Structure formats: structure tokens, C-alpha cells
Amino acid sequence: MDVNKLVRMANQIAANLDDGKNPQRAIDGTVDHLKRFWTPAMRRQIVEHYRQGSNGEEVIELSFIAAQAVARLAEEQQQATA
Amino acid sequence: MSAAFQPYRRARDFGTPKRESQRQVTLTIDSVTVTVPEGTTVLRAAAEAGINIPKLCATDSLEPFGSCRLCLVEIQGAKGLPASCTTEVREGMVVTTQSKRLADVRRNVMELYISDHPLDCLTCPTNGDCELQDMAGAVGLREVRYGYDGANHFGAKKDESNPYFTFDPTKCIVCSRCVRACEEIQGTFALTIDGRGFASKVAASQNQPFLDSECVSCGACVQACPTATLTEKSLIELGQPEHYVVTTCAYCGVGCSFRAEMKGEQVVKMVPNKDGHANHGHSCVKGRFAFGYATHKDRITKPMIRNSIHEPWKEVSWEEAISFTAKKFKEIQAKYGRHAIGGITSSRCTNEETYLVQKLVRAAFGNNNVDTCARVCHSPTGYGLKTTLGESAGTQAFDSVMKADVIMVIGANPPDAHPVFASQLKRRVRQGAKLIVVDPRATDLVRSPHIEADYHLALRPGTNVAVLNAMAHVIISEGLEDKEFIAARCERDAYEDWRAFILEERNSPEAVEKESGVPAETIRGAARLYASAPNAAIYYGLGVSEHSQGSTAVMAIANLAMCTGNLGREGVGVNPLRGQNNVQGSCDMGSFPHELPGYRHVSDPNVRKLFEQDWNVTIDPEPGLRIPNMFDAAIAGTFKGLYVQGEDVAQSDPDLNHVAKALSSLECMVVQDLFLNETAKFAHVFLPGSSFLEKNGTFTNAERRISRVRKVMKPLAGYEDWEVTQLLANAMGYPMSYSHPREIMEEIARLTPTFAGVSYEKLDELGSIQWPCNEKAPQGTPTMHVEEFVRGKGLFRVTPYVPTDERTNSKYPLLLTTGRILSQYNVGAQTRRTANVAWHSEDVLEIHPHDAEQRGIQTGDWVGLKSRAGETVLRALVTERVMPGVVYTTFHHPESGANVVTTDNSDWATNCPEYKVTAVQAYKVEKLSDWQQRFQSFTEQQLEFLRKARAGSEEAVG
Ligand code: SF4
Ligand code: SF4
Numbered sequence A: 001m002d003v004n005k006l007v008r009m010a011n012q013i014a015a016n017l018d019d020g021k022n023p024q025r026a027i028d029g030t031v032d033h034l035k036r037f038w039t040p041a042m043r044r045q046i047v048e049h050y051r052q053g054s055n056g057e058e059v060i061e062l063s064f065i066a067a068q069a070v071a072r073l074a075e076e077q078q079q080a081t082a
Numbered sequence B: 001m002s003a004a005f006q007p008y009r010r011a012r013d014f015g016t017p018k019r020e021s022q023r024q025v026t027l028t029i030d031s032v033t034v035t036v037p038e039g040t041t042v043l044r045a046a047a048e049a050g051i052n053i054p055k056l057c058a059t060d061s062l063e064p065f066g067s068c069r070l071c072l073v074e075i076q077g078a079k080g081l082p083a084s085c086t087t088e089v090r091e092g093m094v095v096t097t098q099s100k101r102l103a104d105v106r107r108n109v110m111e112l113y114i115s116d117h118p119l120d121c122l123t124c125p126t127n128g129d130c131e132l133q134d135m136a137g138a139v140g141l142r143e144v145r146y147g148y149d150g151a152n153h154f155g156a157k158k159d160e161s162n163p164y165f166t167f168d169p170t171k172c173i174v175c176s177r178c179v180r181a182c183e184e185i186q187g188t189f190a191l192t193i194d195g196r197g198f199a200s201k202v203a204a205s206q207n208q209p210f211l212d213s214e215c216v217s218c219g220a221c222v223q224a225c226p227t228a229t230l231t232e233k234s235l236i237e238l239g240q241p242e243h244y245v246v247t248t249c250a251y252c253g254v255g256c257s258f259r260a261e262m263k264g265e266q267v268v269k270m271v272p273n274k275d276g277h278a279n280h281g282h283s284c285v286k287g288r289f290a291f292g293y294a295t296h297k298d299r300i301t302k303p304m305i306r307n308s309i310h311e312p313w314k315e316v317s318w319e320e321a322i323s324f325t326a327k328k329f330k331e332i333q334a335k336y337g338r339h340a341i342g343g344i345t346s347s348r349c350t351n352e353e354t355y356l357v358q359k360l361v362r363a364a365f366g367n368n369n370v371d372t373c374a375r376v377c378h379s380p381t382g383y384g385l386k387t388t389l390g391e392s393a394g395t396q397a398f399d400s401v402m403k404a405d406v407i408m409v410i411g412a413n414p415p416d417a418h419p420v421f422a423s424q425l426k427r428r429v430r431q432g433a434k435l436i437v438v439d440p441r442a443t444d445l446v447r448s449p450h451i452e453a454d455y456h457l458a459l460r461p462g463t464n465v466a467v468l469n470a471m472a473h474v475i476i477s478e479g480l481e482d483k484e485f486i487a488a489r490c491e492r493d494a495y496e497d498w499r500a501f502i503l504e505e506r507n508s509p510e511a512v513e514k515e516s517g518v519p520a521e522t523i524r525g526a527a528r529l530y531a532s533a534p535n536a537a538i539y540y541g542l543g544v545s546e547h548s549q550g551s552t553a554v555m556a557i558a559n560l561a562m563c564t565g566n567l568g569r570e571g572v573g574v575n576p577l578r579g580q581n582n583v584q585g586s587c588d589m590g591s592f593p594h595e596l597p598g599y600r601h602v603s604d605p606n607v608r609k610l611f612e613q614d615w616n617v618t619i620d621p622e623p624g625l626r627i628p629n630m631f632d633a634a635i636a637g638t639f640k641g642l643y644v645q646g647e648d649v650a651q652s653d654p655d656l657n658h659v660a661k662a663l664s665s666l667e668c669m670v671v672q673d674l675f676l677n678e679t680a681k682f683a684h685v686f687l688p689g690s691s692f693l694e695k696n697g698t699f700t701n702a703e704r705r706i707s708r709v710r711k712v713m714k715p716l717a718g719y720e721d722w723e724v725t726q727l728l729a730n731a732m733g734y735p736m737s738y739s740h741p742r743e744i745m746e747e748i749a750r751l752t753p754t755f756a757g758v759s760y761e762k763l764d765e766l767g768s769i770q771w772p773c774n775e776k777a778p779q780g781t782p783t784m785h786v787e788e789f790v791r792g793k794g795l796f797r798v799t800p801y802v803p804t805d806e807r808t809n810s811k812y813p814l815l816l817t818t819g820r821i822l823s824q825y826n827v828g829a830q831t832r833r834t835a836n837v838a839w840h841s842e843d844v845l846e847i848h849p850h851d852a853e854q855r856g857i858q859t860g861d862w863v864g865l866k867s868r869a870g871e872t873v874l875r876a877l878v879t880e881r882v883m884p885g886v887v888y889t890t891f892h893h894p895e896s897g898a899n900v901v902t903t904d905n906s907d908w909a910t911n912c913p914e915y916k917v918t919a920v921q922a923y924k925v926e927k928l929s930d931w932q933q934r935f936q937s938f939t940e941q942q943l944e945f946l947r948k949a950r951a952g953s954e955e956a957v958g
């Protein structure tokens, strides 16, 4: 899938779950949302993207909250495969 | 009562409406003792006791009028002969309905009527079903002493302008039932009695032909007319029906109950069912008249296959089509993996069909790649209401609106999209309820005859959340909240968080005014009105959900209702108005990729186990692809096969260029539908579907009401839709062996706690059932969340306003918003194949005079409409209904390509597309857009492929 689209979606989720006061809760909410509504393949792809960066193509940046959430997914995936 | 075939008879008429009262009154009518609620008329009391007093101007759907003088009776101790239809019962009253004196007076009355009535009963279309005829018989009319040569109206001209009914004034008895029906039932006020005395006659608007008048062709007047003056053209053509079957309209989410009045397998007319719980005998032009598509010549009745979409179709047997599909799907899974195929269910299909498609995907395809068109309309409702209240459904019955003191309508246009409910809502407003409308357009609810909204919050598209937050801000900062309700019924910490958030300055009406364009004072006024009402109810539509913050807006609505205690009783609530007939049902049935039936997440092992044991398979614990994800995955090459039942994604989904690219990337696309719709033009297999008249099943309307759909004719192509899904499952190697949809409902009830008490037997017995229906609520649940919320305590969610990325700029300075109109339905595949096109033959672009003038655009001009997604051309309609800076169109006709322009922006939580906001530019053009030219040639080519298939089969046969 177009990774830019996934990034845009993740950023949107993060922004809407963020009340501006409690970033931890926004991150937890985003992680939970990605698990409940995204397919494993979509999650893998955004994690991959997070790990490897842009490969030189033009990409949108993950927002702070979204990046933290994806980092958490990355960790969990690592643990699952370890 | 409602079981299958009933011999034809006119529905029983009690003369005047039913009254409710705590007090009962007992009287004697013709020496029969009768007890009825206080306020009942003598006419109705008699009818309830089985005594039929002659009557003409009275009917039980209308308030009594007392003009014909046929229903006179003798009442002991009363002077003269009072009209029984306008006389209320009193304790101990003694009434005589038949006597020599009464008979003489009644015969006289009838004589006068008949002297001005043509005596062509034998050739009259309503012969055998005419109240005037019945009354002539009842009063024993034998002669007309006045003769027929006096002044009469025999020369008056028929009005046949309406495509569905005629108006033959020669037969009119000026009882004004039609006029009152248009006012009281429909609320359109299109008819009047023009002139006085002998010259008086029924007139539509300013003495215009019906078609050009304000008439919206709901049929209420036709239903009310006791003579052949207002008569269905289909009845004139076909003659009286001989039996009827009670069934449910397949168009909108009101879910009106109808009597399909039949002659053999032919529908003579569809008549709204008086006992229908959603519509109480009313209907709109779609359900009442627009059923001709079901037998339209464009129906495809033979399965077809082809290897590529650039090849002609080939008609084949069902066996061949099904095994071709199964083989392709299996090959795709072998090559690209289990997750490379999926299915799309439709809100136009029955619960049983939808249930079966998701079961096919989860059990036979072995993944969760199933989604439904509710994705593109009401998925935010599911998310938002589940999160806050605990159940993904509206909280009330439609009738609840009759107890509301303040009605707030947000992003919905009920007179066009939910007409029968709109009539009820308007009736309540005429009784004095206050009305708040939140909508960028000045819809009919803002101002129309006898309706004037108290507040119209004409907000800029995309700013719902900001405005709803500002309303809550006013309520909390002015101390208007219901503290007791909040303390007793809602989670405390969440409430405190929300309270702090909502009090922030960014949520004040003054701060929101700039962004939304709604004056702070208007927001304050509306908030105070909503909060101070004893009962305030919210109704909302796609103007709420189809935004990038759709889910947030739904939660903001729930917050508003919770903080004012407007939940858990009649007259209040949060009510999503569902677009299509079975949106609620298709969502209930587990059509979403992350949820099994009854809104239970696939990751829950207990729920999975329940289904796994019943279905004898392993269910994937991870969510599958949603429709937009399917398209993206198709373009990326990981998704290759799709089974689409009854849905037209290639017209109804946004960013059509993207959709077309996705669909063209599929290796096997299977479309099951009535017509070769836009999506089918990209298909490799076409499986003919069956219309709602050709199958058994159930629909669930916007108030969670489950109603039966009953088969009145054989499926044209041989199978009901659920049977086709079953064939496909078997061919894929997953056995299914249902013999009737009733068995599917039994399985649904077995596996879904909210449906536990639902069965076809109970539906026959009760007529309809509102879920949850189970041990706790064996008769169903009209009002939800009464003692506590489904989730226990209500949850306030913080609802930050995150503006959409879709902004206007110098290149795209206008905001496009989309919607629908009364006479057409969704993508229009059905309604475009009926005479409803008389009202809407093309989609037009509404533009404000100011914007039009700047661009030199006039009504009727071709206008190019361009967004960052695409470009199309439409005709302009210059109107002040839209505000400056906003343009509006509908998407009922494929060639207008409204969705070529809409973007792939979507709701953050559910990916529901943002149809309601697209930044565009509009300019005058001379010819169709490139897209339209490509569309035309693609369509022509595909139709040619269809013609070849049909010609091929004729050759083979001949
Ligand atoms: S069809 Fe409906 S809107 Fe038209 S005149 Fe009759 S009652 Fe009024
Ligand atoms: S058209 Fe029918 S309902 Fe209307 S006044 Fe004439 S007879 Fe009565």
C-alpha cells in the first residue's frame, strides 16, 4: 500500500485522540486503535517504514504521538518474533 | 395477520383516529354496550363495536371534518342529528345509528352527491373498491330525483401530469380528504379547495398541474380519496388486485411497511400498511410508486463470465458461473495468499444475505476481509455510539419524536432522505416543538410551509465538531447541565476530563465563530434551547458522519445528550438517520472486518470460540481490510479477488479515478446485482441478483426495527441472493445447506445475544421487533439505555476539533458538499429506472448567486468542477439555498461524476470518506470533462459487451 496514506491515517488517528494534555493517553489510544482496526499487514508496513525511513522517496513525517505509537508496535513485533 | 398471502380487501377504516386516555367511557350504541378511551368519537366507538355508520369525509388517518353529513346519528336527549364523526363519546350516552329518519336524510345526502357524479361505475378503475359506491349501497340509494341534467362537473379535464396517479375532477365529491391528507399526514400543504359552494374544487398549488406543483407525490391524497378522483395509474391499467402480501420498503432507512397488492405475480400497487410500526400508513414517492425497476428490461437474469474486462460477456449456467468463480478465487489464494480475496456486503440486502456473505468470507475465504457500504456512510456512528453509550445504534423509536419538545437536526435532510419520518417530525413541530437545524444549506426544515426553524446554524462544511463543542461549552459554563444524571449515569473521571476540556477557551462560541461562520450568539441561543427543554432529541445524518472528524462528531453529539440527561426515555435520544434501508442491519450482521455479528471484536477469544464451534472453522483473530484499504491493497498488488453483493462502489465511493484503478487491478471481481451497474463494468463474473419482491428475509431500519421482507414473485434469475452465496460457499469447499432464510435467522439468534429472542414466528406475530430482543426484553426494546447504558456508565470522550486537511485556497476556493434528493435513491440504479426521473433527470450543481456572478455562470450553464482528485462537468443551478463559498450536488447519476471530484480523505477512526467537504473550483465550460468522455466510451464498450452476450445466447437458443 501507499505508505504515505498509512502515515496520513496514523497521524490523523493520533491527532484526534490527543487532547493536548496527556500525550501518554494519546499514544496508548493510537496503539490500541491501530491494533483494533488495521490489518497486520498494514501495521507491519508502517513499522517497516518507521524502522527504515524513507528510502529516499518523498514521505510525510509521522507526528510525535503517531511515531511513539508505531515505535511501540515495532517493539511488540520484535518481542513476538524474538 | 401478516403471514404470506391474504385475499385482497381494503384495510379496515375506523373513521377517526385512535385516542389515548387513562379514562374510559362507556356508552350504548344500538343497544350494544361499548367502552372506549375518552376523546373517542361516536363514529369510531361504533366501528370498534363492529357497527358501521355510513361516512364519506371521515377516515381514521385524518382528524374529523364533519362536512358530508352522512354519519348523522340520533343521540338520546340531544337536539337534531349530530354528526358522529365530530361528536365525542360521553358516559352513559345512548346512540341510535339506524332509523327511518336517519335513512331518509342519508339517502338525500347521497342523492345530491350522485347527481353530480358520472354513472360509469362499470368502467371505473375503482369499481368494486370505492367508498362512494359502498355508501350508495349502504343507504339504499335507488333513484336520483334531481336528475343528471343540472349543473355538473362532467366536462372537467383530467390531470395526468403526475407519472403515477391521475386526478379526474369529474369524480370529485369535494370531501377534502386529499387536502387534509397533504396537510396532516404529509405536511406539504400542496392542495387547497379553491372556490366556494358548487364552484369549489381541489387545486394543486396555484391551480397548477400536479407535476409542476409543490406536490412531492407521496400518495397520501391518493390513499385518502374515497372515489376514483385520485387513482394510481397502475390500478387504472391493471385493474383491482386479488391478494396482498405485507412486506417492507427496500429504499430508505425509515423501513416503511407496505401491502404489496398483487394480481398473480404482478404488483398492482404498493400501499403503505396502516399497521406498519415505522410509518403508520404513510409512505413516500419511492416506496409507494417507484417499484417498476424490479421488472425493468435492463434486469440481468442470466449469469455471465469473462476472462478480462476488455472482453465481451458470455452467458453461462449457474453451475458454470459458480465453479468459474470458486476456481479463480482458489487460484488467487494459492498464488497470493489467503488474504488476497474478500467480500463487500450491501445495506440494500437483507440481514440474512449480509450475514451469509460475512460468514462466507470468514469461514470459506478464511479471512476477515469483509466490509459493507456502511463504511462510506455510517461507520462513524458505529464507532462513536459504541464508544460512548455502548451500542452502535440509535436510541429511540421514530414515534418518540412526538414527545420531544426540542428537536435538533444535524447534517440531515429528512424531507428528502427520510421523508416519512420527516412528516412525523414536521407534525410535531406544528404541534409546537422547537426546531434547531445545523446544516450548511437552508434545507426545507429551515423554512417551508408551516415550518420555521427556531435556529439555523449555517455552519461552514467541516466544522460540526467545533460547533457541537461550543454548544457543550455554553451548557457547562452556564451551569445548564443535568448534574444528577451525570453523577448517576456516567463515568466520573472521564466526565471531569471532558469538562475541563470543554471549558477551554478554544471551545467557546466566540472562538468557534470565526472557523464555523456561525455567530456566537446563535450558538448560545441554540445551546440554551437544547439544554433547557424537558425533552430534547437529536437526529443526525451523513452530514455528521461523512467527514474526517465524523466519529468525533458522533461522540460530541453523545456528549451533548449525556450532559443534559437527554437519554433513556421517550422524547429524547441520539438518532442516526440511516441512508439506505438496511444500513443498521448490515452493520448488526457482522459486516465490518473487525467485528463478528452483534458488534463483537474478532480479537475476543470467547466470541470467536462461539462462532468457531457453530461454524466448525477457525476464525482469524486479526481485523481484515476495510473497503478503502481493499482498494489500496489492490493497487499495491496484494489484493486480487472481490465478491460484491448489491453494492456499486464504482459510483458511490469517493475518488472514482482511484477506485477504477483499483478495480481494474483485480484478477477476479464478482458482482451480484440487479443491473449491470458501474462496478459490474469492471467485473469478470456477473451473478444476477433478486429484488426485494423476489425474496424472503428481514430488514432492520434506523430505529433497530426488524421487519419481514416477503417474496411476492419468483426470482427472475431463479435464485434468491442468499442461495447464490450458499452455492458459492459450497463451491469453495465450505458446506452450507439452509433451505429458507428463517434458518439463517435462527442461527443469528443463536449466536447474537441482542437477537436471541428474534424468530420469523415472532415477527409474524408482532409485525416487527426492535432489537435488543432477548429474555430481558422478549417484545423488543423501543427505547435503549433506560436504567443504565449498555456499556454500564456513559463515557464522555474528549472531542478535540481537528480541521480537515481539505482546505480552500486560491486554486480551489469553493467547498463542495454532496447530498441526496427525495425522488432518487443513492446511486439511482433503481430509481433512474422508474418514472421518478420526472423529478430529477440529472444531477445539478447548486451555486450561490454571488459565486455564480463572479464566474459568469447562469442557471443551465455547463460548469466544470475541479478538485485535486479530478474534474467533471455539471449543469448549474443558481440558488440561495447554498451559502456563498459553498457548492452542492447529488450523486444519483453516474455520468455526472460527482465522486470523481471527491477525495480520498476520510474519517480518522473508520475511514468513512469525507464526501461532505471537497475544495473545488468551478468555471464555465462548453463541453464534458475528459473523465466524462472516457466514461462514455467505457460505458458504451461495456454495454456492447453485454449486447454481445445476449445476442450470443439468442443465437444459441434460436
Ligand atoms: S401526493 Fe402527497 S404531496 Fe402530493 S398532493 Fe398528494 S398528499 Fe400532497
Ligand atoms: S379528490 Fe378525492 S379526496 Fe379529494 S376532495 Fe375529491 S373526492 Fe375528496
Ligand code: SF4
Residues within 6 Å of the ligand: B249, B250, B251, B252, B253, B254, B255, B256, B279, B283, B284, B285, B286, B287, B288, B418, B419, B420, B421
Ligand atoms: S423510501 Fe423510505 S420513506 Fe419512502 S416509502 Fe420507502 S422506507 Fe418509506
Ligand code: FES
Residues within 6 Å of the ligand: B054, B055, B056, B057, B058, B065, B066, B067, B068, B069, B070, B071, B072, B083, B084, B085, B086
Ligand atoms: S363522515 Fe361525518 S360528516 Fe362526513
